[in-house]
Ligand SMILES: Nc1ncnc2c1ncn2[C@@H]1O[C@H](COP(=O)(O)OP(=O)(O)OP(=O)(O)O)[C@@H](O)[C@H]1O
């Protein structure tokens with residue numbers, strides 16, 4: 001039953017982000033003793049996914065996805081046979097529960113299995129369930145445990161896609177929790193006591209989460225993302241969808257594009273982030289976030305960082321999860337520089353190798 005594992009894994013592990021538009025893969029190792037950095041990037045690859053592979057952020061065709069993963073692994077040169085993957089926050093139920101401190105893993109597991117039907121609104125034989133220890137709870141003598149459950153069918157398509165690529169799914173994580181790890185790294189120590197809002201702006205969805213002291217307090221997904229910009233460009237300049245996407249990424253568009261399309265889109269994104277944060281503040285009576293981190297492919301949109309900072313009045317950064325890492329011989333610095341924010345989730349997953 002406990003196959004949604006957060007387990008400690010030291011063997012080579014691929015962090016594999018299966019997004020709507022591309023498969024992204026990272027392998028990390030511990031940097032050499034004496035190095036100023038903790039991790040080394042051993043391999044990295046991105047492989048676009050064909051239409052029909054993913055629908056509504058779920059795997060629709062495991063064969064197509066598996067083939068893309070196989071290509072990405074081959075290109076990366078990695079020999080790892082196991083991967084950490086994630087399900088979207090919307091596909092999993094997560095809950096923080098408290099247990100008495102000092103229980104063994106087995107005792108915790110038994111206790112959670114006994115009480116799980118209180119927390120999970122599905123029949124327990126239809127879900128994969130896992131837990132991880134977060135740390136001391138507010139009440140002395142208790143610890144906080146993160147409980148996660150996903151329906152079998154979601155995990156099964158992931159496992160099949162990985163099998164097609166010759167890989168084993170050794171960890172199935174939940175996206176916001178995996179992203180959290182990459183962001184802690186991108187922030188460095190200065191972020192420890194601060195409230196950080198993360199916006200992962202993908203192809204079809206934007207995920208906003210709020211983190212304090214290394215823990216995610218709140219997550220929200222919504223449909224306003226890159227696809228809206230590409231559609232606008234497609235119609236306004238009479239281009240095919242592929243052409244529109246390529247030209248946005250390469251900034252190969254008429255002069256009117258920046259002022260009339262890109263900047264209003266950036267302003268709308270900033271406004272959406274602001275709305276989610278307002279909701280979070282009023283629901284939790286929290287003080288405003290100290291900083292905003294932008295992740296996902298859209299984070300690289302020119303000017304977005306400034307527009308979000310101005311609109312929200314909060315210091316804003318584009319997440320660079322490789323800030324404190326050395327690069328192995330198989331990894332090109334340009335790919336990491338260009339795709340840093342898009343690779344944040346894959347980095348968070350790759351970090352699961354180290355517990
Ligand atoms: N430099 C860039 N400028 C503008 N758009 C970009 C840039 N780089 C990537 N993109 C686009 O940003 C979008 C989001 O990329 P990302 O890799 O985060 O998506 P994804 O993970 O596949 O999607 P999702 O997370 O929604 O499933 C993609 O459509 C991608 O084409």
Ligand SMILES: [Mg+2]
Pocket residue numbers: 017019020202203296345
């Ligand atoms: Mg994504």
